Amino acid sequence: MTHIAIIGGGPTAIYTLKGLTRARKAVSITLFEREPWAGPGMPYRDGTNDPAMLANIASREVPRVTRTLAKYLHACDDGFLRRLGLTRDVIDEDSFYPRVVLGSFFTAELAEVVARLRGLGHTVTIRTKARVTDIVPARDGVRIEWQSTQRPEKARFHHVVIATGHDWADYDEEGEDESALLSPWPAERLKALSGEVGILGSSLTAIDVAVTVASAHGAFEGEDGDTTTYAVRGSDDPFRLTMMSRKGLLPEADWYYPLPLPDLAHFTPAAVEDLVATDRSGLLDRAFALLVEDLRDLDPDYAASVDLSSPEALSKSHFAPRMSSDLWEYARANLVEAEEGRRTRRAVPWRVALLTAHEVFEDLIPHFDEADLERFHNSLKPIFTDGYASVPHPSIRRLLALHDAGRLELVRIGSALDVSETGGKTVIGSEGEMLRFDAVVDARGQRPMRLTDLGFRSLSRSVRPGWEKGGYSLTIEGLEKGTVQCLAMPVLLRRRPFIQGLVNAAEMGETAAEAILAELPAPPMPRPGLTSMKPGLRLAR
Ligand SMILES: Cc1cc2nc3c(=O)[nH]c(=O)nc-3n(C[C@H](O)[C@H](O)[C@H](O)COP(=O)(O)OP(=O)(O)OC[C@H]3O[C@@H](n4cnc5c(N)ncnc54)[C@H](O)[C@@H]3O)c2cc1C
Incomplete structure (x- = not known):
């Protein structure tokens, strides 16, 4: 056997x-x-995870093992659903659930x-x-x-x-005293944090940290309605959160897209195969040229608003309007757009095109030489990651509520960090600035x-x-x-x-x-029940 x-x-x-x-x-x-x-x-x-932490994948997107997540939840009895923090009426294929629900x-x-x-x-x-x-x-x-x-x-x-x-093994980043940084897991430990709390990162894990610390000191209200608010328990001033990220941006709110994703006309898996077969030099630029044709066809307004002369130019011009606007106002407007898209089931063409493109790039990247790989990581990858790592709407509402309550700010930091501990404080140095915290959680995700x-x-x-x-x-x-x-x-x-x-x-x-x-050798399987199978033999020790 x-x-x-x-x-x-x-x-x-x-x-x-x-x-x-x-x-x-x-x-x-x-x-x-x-x-x-x-x-x-x-x-x-x-x-390991707190019930307040949400998954960023809806039931319809979770690949099936034997059934969909929503079908599994419908099959659970009311008592078990209550223990998961759910009621039957919130279960559907489009909803986002706490991550521990996916664990179950x-x-x-x-x-x-x-x-x-x-x-x-x-x-x-x-x-x-x-x-x-x-x-x-x-x-x-x-x-x-x-x-x-x-x-x-x-x-x-x-x-x-x-x-x-x-x-989450220790990473040896130059200049970073890793022992000064806290891990986001297990979530239970985060509940003890207070004072000035720094959070490295601004994506899903960073949001988890912010929400867990905030939930330990207060409560979100109005989550069933249009406006989420946050208030601390009691009258003291227990914590203030500062997220720190390279671009100084929040993730976008989860936006509607059709499944399966529509194919692109130019940047297709077949076209990529041809590119690889003909010549491997300049692969990134040749692939990008095909994607540009699709963007121009599918969303002329978006194509005209960005610089499509190179992957680097696209990256810069794609993020520029967001980086120069008030990030909290941008988040509010983006949430409204995403909610409207979900309600009307209408997709934004450039978003869908880039989402499809990232899947096509997945097959191409292994063929890149080191120079193209480096360029890809620094140019197109952040755009694609921004698109597919959008977060559930309740997560954005919670961040806005924390900001409105004066509990959360987000600052831009450079990529080279200096992390140290002085006088009981954790100090984050970046581009000449020093930020001091009572504790800093490293929520930059899997490296x-x-x-x-x-x-x-x-x-x-x-x-x-x-x-x-x-x-x-x-x-x-x-x-x-x-x-x-x-x-x-x-x-x-x-x-x-x-x-x-x-x-x-x-x-x-x-x-x-x-x-x-x-x-495996392939004789037909005996029909179960007709032939008894020998129990698995352990091979030689
Ligand atoms: C905080 C966070 C949130 C995420 N949220 C989402 C989300 O909402 N949607 C989504 O699509 N993806 C999400 N992801 C991405 C995630 O990568 C995948 O969804 C998924 O967890 C990958 O499954 P896995 O089995 O490969 O790894 P894991 O889930 O990490 O499971 C690996 C298992 O291997 C065990 N193990 C490890 N080493 C050993 C060993 N030496 N011996 C025996 N056992 C071992 C571990 O205990 C663990 O149980 C998230 C990732 C993180 C970190």
């Missing part, structure tokens, strides 16, 4: 399991999760997909409180070593999928990592640089392609800058499963 190990028990692992339900031959799958239960993944785990959904979906696999005759073992410590490639398979509650253990597998997800940062020492020693073409397979001396696949998104981030998010988790899981299925 083929033995498969999946390391990590979050959404990517669940989508991998879903893909493996297509196996035509019985397989044995072992899933390792270091936490006490598998399923929710890091951003959706109760305890993925936990249930894991149980569902495991039941399906077992029903099909496969063996599935879920090992919780099992932290994988090393991956050791060998001629006859791959040895996984893990730490269980009792002791170190090991077993051998034919295929290994690394789905370890988010990693790229190297494979070696995952801490699997034997694997790091065996892997050859570069990836197998068209997938997530690592190149390892003496092992077949597809034996070890790395879906750990921090490691993929530099070459796949849009890899975060549930849509990508699903794509990665499906692709990894496909690579394993391609290696």
